[in-house]
Amino acid sequence: MERISPHQFMILGAAVLMGTTFLPVAWVVTEASGRDGWMSVLPGFAVAIPYGLMVLSFLKRYPQKNLLQISETMFGKWIGKMIGILYISITGYFGGLLLAQIGDIYQASIMPLTPLGVFYLGVLLLVLYLVSSGIEVMARFTELIFPLITIFLVLNLVLSIPRMEQGELLPILSEGFTPLFKGGLKLAPFAMEYMLFLAVLLPFLPTGKQEFIQLKTGLWRAVFLVGFLNMLVVLMQIMVFGPHETIRLAYGLLLLGKMVEVSRTVAGVESLFLGIWLGANVIKVSAFFFMTTWGLETVFNLRGLKWRLALGAVFLGIAFGFTRESYLLQEIALVDDYLILPFASVWILTLWGVSRWKKGAGA
Amino acid sequence: MNNNSSNKMKTTLLVILIACLVLLTGCWGKREVEELAPLLGVGFDLGEKPGTFLITPQIASPKKGDSSGAETEDRTFSIQASSAREATEKISKISNRTPFMGSLRVIIIGEDLAKAGGFNDLLDFAQRFGEFRRTMYVVLAKGTAQDILNLELRSGTIPVLAIKNSIESGDEISSFPTVRLGHYLTIMGTEITAPIFPVIEGVTSGKGIEYKAEEDKAGEIWVKGAGVLRGDRLDDLLTDEETKGYMWLENYVVNRFINTVENDESVIFGGRVIKSNTKYKVKEKNGKMELQYNIKASISVDEVLGLEKELPGSEWAELMNEAEKSFAEAIRKECESSLKKQRELGLDFLGIGRHIEQKNSAYWKTIKDQWEEELQDFPISLEIKVINLHAGTSNSSAVNSKEGRQE
Numbered sequence: 230m231e232r233i234s235p236h237q238f239m240i241l242g243a244a245v246l247m248g249t250t251f252l253p254v255a256w257v258v259t260e261a262s263g264r265d266g267w268m269s270v271l272p273g274f275a276v277a278i279p280y281g282l283m284v285l286s287f288l289k290r291y292p293q294k295n296l297l298q299i300s301e302t303m304f305g306k307w308i309g310k311m312i313g314i315l316y317i318s319i320t321g322y323f324g325g326l327l328l329a330q331i332g333d334i335y336q337a338s339i340m341p342l343t344p345l346g347v348f349y350l351g352v353l354l355l356v357l358y359l360v361s362s363g364i365e366v367m368a369r370f371t372e373l374i375f376p377l378i379t380i381f382l383v384l385n386l387v388l389s390i391p392r393m394e395q396g397e398l399l400p401i402l403s404e405g406f407t408p409l410f411k412g413g414l415k416l417a418p419f420a421m422e423y424m425l426f427l428a429v430l431l432p433f434l435p436t437g438k439q440e441f442i443q444l445k446t447g448l449w450r451a452v453f454l455v456g457f458l459n460m461l462v463v464l465m466q467i468m469v470f471g472p473h474e475t476i477r478l479a480y481g482l483l484l485l486g487k488m489v490e491v492s493r494t495v496a497g498v499e500s501l502f503l504g505i506w507l508g509a510n511v512i513k514v515s516a517f518f519f520m521t522t523w524g525l526e527t528v529f530n531l532r533g534l535k536w537r538l539a540l541g542a543v544f545l546g547i548a549f550g551f552t553r554e555s556y557l558l559q560e561i562a563l564v565d566d567y568l569i570l571p572f573a574s575v576w577i578l579t580l581w582g583v584s585r586w587k588k589g590a591g592a
Numbered sequence: 593m594n595n596n597s598s599n600k601m602k603t604t605l606l607v608i609l610i611a612c613l614v615l616l617t618g619c620w621g622k623r624e625v626e627e628l629a630p631l632l633g634v635g636f637d638l639g640e641k642p643g644t645f646l647i648t649p650q651i652a653s654p655k656k657g658d659s660s661g662a663e664t665e666d667r668t669f670s671i672q673a674s675s676a677r678e679a680t681e682k683i684s685k686i687s688n689r690t691p692f693m694g695s696l697r698v699i700i701i702g703e704d705l706a707k708a709g710g711f712n713d714l715l716d717f718a719q720r721f722g723e724f725r726r727t728m729y730v731v732l733a734k735g736t737a738q739d740i741l742n743l744e745l746r747s748g749t750i751p752v753l754a755i756k757n758s759i760e761s762g763d764e765i766s767s768f769p770t771v772r773l774g775h776y777l778t779i780m781g782t783e784i785t786a787p788i789f790p791v792i793e794g795v796t797s798g799k800g801i802e803y804k805a806e807e808d809k810a811g812e813i814w815v816k817g818a819g820v821l822r823g824d825r826l827d828d829l830l831t832d833e834e835t836k837g838y839m840w841l842e843n844y845v846v847n848r849f850i851n852t853v854e855n856d857e858s859v860i861f862g863g864r865v866i867k868s869n870t871k872y873k874v875k876e877k878n879g880k881m882e883l884q885y886n887i888k889a890s891i892s893v894d895e896v897l898g899l900e901k902e903l904p905g906s907e908w909a910e911l912m913n914e915a916e917k918s919f920a921e922a923i924r925k926e927c928e929s930s931l932k933k934q935r936e937l938g939l940d941f942l943g944i945g946r947h948i949e950q951k952n953s954a955y956w957k958t959i960k961d962q963w964e965e966e967l968q969d970f971p972i973s974l975e976i977k978v979i980n981l982h983a984g985t986s987n988s989s990a991v992n993s994k995e996g997r998q999e
Contacts, residue, residue: 338722342623354608361605392727394778395843396950403953470774473781487725488774493760496725497694534604 230293232435237368239447241430244375246277246423247455248513249327249506251382252334252480253558254416254459255466259475262412265402266472267463269409273416274456277423280574281448283581284427285434285441290588292436296428296580297527303583312576313528317521319568320425321540324517325547326561328352331510333554338483339500349548352507353541356515360522361537364433367515374508381505382458385482386465388489388498393468418565420452421573426516428577429523479558518544629689632666633752635737636714637702639672645705645714646670647679648738650752651687652695666750670738676717693723697756699730699773700737700792709825718773726774729759732819732826734793743794743811746803751813755792758815763846766839766865767832768815784945784963786937787821788838791829820941828937830930837930840887840923841942843870850891852918854925861915862895866981874951881955882971883944885927889976891919893983903988912980920976927974935968944970 233241258266258273284296291299297316301309331352332345359367434444466481469488475481486499521540525531551557635648648670669686673679683691699718701711718724733740741751749757762770768790779787796811797803818835819826830838839845848865867890874883893915903911934942945963949956959966 341722350611354611358605358608361601392774394775396946397778399950400953400956403949469778471778471781473783474774474778477781484726484774488727490727496727534601 230432231363231365232433233365233368235435235440235443235447237365237372238430238434238444239451240375241368241371242281242423242427242448243451243454244371244378244509244512245426245516246274246419246451247375247378247458247509248419248422248516249330249334249509250419250455251459251462251509252482252506253561254419255463255481256476256478257415257562258412258463259467259472261415262408263404264398264400264467264472265404265409266412266475267398267460267467269412270416270460270463271453271456272409273413274420274452274459276413276417277420277452278449280420280424280577281427281452282445283577284424284431285444285448286581287584288431288434288436288441288444290584291431293432295431295523295527296577297524299584300576300580303580303587310528313524315572316425316428317524317528319564319572320517320520320524321543322547323422323561323564323569324514324521325544326551326557326564327510327514327517328544329548329551329557330561331507331514332548332552333557334480334483334506334510335503337554338480339503345549345552349545352511352514353544355511356518357537357541359511359515360518361534364430364519367512367519371512374505374512377505378509379454379458381502382462385486385489385502386461388491389465389469389485391490392485392488393465394471397468397471398464415566417574418570421569422565424573424577425520425569429520429527479554514544623690627689628692629667629683629687630692630695632695632750633698633700633741633755634696635670635700635702635733635741636705636711637670637736637738638704638708639674641672644672644674645679646702646736646738647673647676647714648741649679649683649691650741650750651683651691652750666752668741676714693718693721694725696724696728698752698759699728700733700740700752700755701730701789702733702737703735703826705737706732706789706819706821706826709823712824715773715776715824719777724773726772726777728773729756730771730773730776730789731755731759731815732789732791734791734816740792740794740813743813746812754813755815758792758813759790762815766845766848766868767836769818769835769839769842769844779943782943782946784940784949784960785943786827786939786941788818788830788941789821790815790835791817791819820937820939822939827939828933830933833926834930834933837926837928838942840868840870840927841885841930843868845870845889850919850922851895852915852922855918855921857918858898859911859914859918860897861893861918862897863891863893863915863919863980866890866892872947872951874948874955877971877973880971881948881952882973883947884973884975886975887923887927887977888979889919889923890979890981891916892981896983896989899989899991902991905987908988912983915983916978916980919978919980923976923978924974927976931972938964938967940967944972 254270258269262269287296287299297313300312328349332348335348336343336345359370462482465485466475469485470478470481478484483499486502489498490496518540522537525536551560630652631649632652633650637646639645648668651667653667667687671679671682673682680691705711719726743751745751745754747754759770762768769788771789776787779785792813792815794811794813795801801812817832818830818838820828820830845865845868850865851862852860869888871886872883874881893912930942934940
């Protein structure tokens with residue numbers, strides 16, 4: 230089985246964790262925590278660290294297995310299969326929704342007349358190519374694209390500095406710490422999406438002692454990088470739009486891009502930003518496609534191009550089922566909050582707990 | 593067998609890549625630039641029938657220039673419509689091109705519409721439709737927006753570009769606020785602060801400006817004062833002095849020309865604000881909370897009027913100290929007139945509620961529900977410090993000898 234290096238693990242992890250979280254993160258967290266929402270971002274993403282370490286801890290004992298296979302070993306065949314079916318359903322459905330979101334973002338912002346199918350099909354073909362080529366190609370693609378995403382994100386934020394309003398961050402902590410907790414909880418599903426990816430990435434990771442330490446460091450770095458970048462995104466949106474507008478705007482970062490003006494001559498650079506962010510979308514959808522593919526292979530032994538094409542058709546079907554923005558955003562939030570968060574947090578924690586208990590009992 | 597499967601895979605991937613090339617080029621739904629009508633500005637006035645608006649778009653019509661390159665002409669007309677989209681349809685029909693909103697720079701709201709209220713319904717399109725930019729300026733017109741946009745300017749500039757240029761060079765004189773659509777929406781979101789827009793006015797010969805030749809009706813546009821809104825309804829207009837006070841208190845002064853004519857002093861100073869900074873703090877005084885503004889300004893003295901005699905070094909230094917006090921007094925008058933207006937209107941256009949919330953949120957929570965009443969007599973103090981950086985290239989002024997003066 231092909232394996233990726235610890236460096237690729239870090240970049241791929243950061244890219245999947247980041248995905249397009251920089252688009253909704255500001256309104257999600259500001260709605261929950263108000264003006265202080267930016268403070269919830271890092272703790273919210275940091276949830277990925279303990280959970281990531283739990284997942285990585287299986288690497289030593291089960292070097293060739295993903296979490297679905299480990300679940301079958303731990304809980305027995307039928308419970309393992311049920312978890313697998315749930316995993317496939319959630320990742321497949323959510324992947325389709327993310328595909329739909331790509332069409333929504335582009336149609337609502339810069340390409341209103343382009344048919345949605347063009348976005349869906351174009352991105353899906355790229356996703357099929359990446360996933361079919363294997364995890365290493367996906368990792369290399371990410372190594373190329375993720376730095377660009379980061380640079381353009383930072384550039385967008387820096388160029389938005391002239392648009393900052395006076396005193397929008399003040400007062401700080403006027404409502405105490407409770408809203409911060411709510412905000413962090415709202416972001417926890419983002420971390421759990423990454424955990425679902427890590428669950429099937431496990432067999433592709435190196436197992437050497439030195440590399441294991443590097444994997445753990447990579448996990449920390451990826452989480453802090455993404456958490457920090459998203460925190461900057463939220464900070465800037467609150468400082469430019471104020472908390473009320475930040476909540477109201479569906480894709481505030483796109484509007485920041487639209488407001489960029491350099492010396493009153495260079496404007497309209499948002500298309501450039503959106504072009505780069507397409508890469509982020511592709512990585513995220515590819516990750517969910519990858520998860521579902523491996524879920525199908527593990528649980529039902531369905532492998533090969535024809536099943537991938539079938540899965541592609543399912544993704545397309547889901548995307549075409551959510552062409553209305555209001556329903557789509559609501560559905561993504563529902564799946565995040567009520568499926569991904571409880572499923573991943575309970576599954577991984579239970580698996581880790583049972584594993585520790587069995588290990589203890591065995592000893 | 594393995595070779596066959598590998599070839600199949602390669603062929604499939606090749607097909608996928610070719611399909612990507614076709615689908616990801618981004619040319620779907622493209623519009624040629626010649627088919628577009630770039631909107632530069634738009635004016636909103638009250639329509640003839642209730643619920644309708646008189647919408648005046650100013651569209652750029654680029655033409656080939658001679659030696660200096662391309663020039664821009666305008667095409668301006670007015671239509672009656674009940675919504676922005678209805679207006680778009682009519683503009684498309686008249687101009688035979690699709691209006692392109694991404695180039696829109698200024699939205700002008702006519703006085704009657706502003707007084708009647710309800711223009712937020714029209715602005716909703718501007719903040720929602722993806723082509724618009726929140727960096728566009730929003731201004732109020734003295735009179736109708738239609739008149740402003742149809743004004744023939746002596747400079748030959750398109751009215752909307754003249755307004756844009758005035759606003760963009762506003763920091764040079766800092767005598768009116770710059771309000772972009774995004775800023776207006778943010779202020780509305782505070783739910784405490786009353787929005788404010790700069791007011792533009794068309795000026796023709798004999799009405800605020802004099803031209804030797806009177807035969808044509810060409811005029812100028814200037815930005816003078818501001819309008820304060822209650823919701824999206826114009827409540828009152830601020831005078832030039834009140835607007836300048838607003839600029840000081842909101843820390844919007846970058847550079848300013850200032851004089852002490854209104855101070856009733858024998859020597860009058862004129863100068864330029866080089867640097868300015870306004871801070872505020874909420875503090876307890878005599879058992880009551882008060883908001884204190886601290887304004888610091890660095891000014892260069894550019895003219896001295898009414899000097900009777902040339903002054904020796906020490907006296908000149910003393911006079912320049914007096915100049916600092918005189919400028920501080922002039923600034924105080926502007927600020928106080930603005931504060932007085934705020935109390936009269938009962939509208940917090942200076943954002944005092946937000947300032948209190950920013951500095952002392954616990955105290956703000958106790959007064960926010962009755963803020964409108966509190967605003968009437970909430971204690972506010974001003975600390976103004978002016979530093980006279982220099983007096984230009986000379987010390988004392990050149991003055992005729994007393995004998996030579998005409999009494």
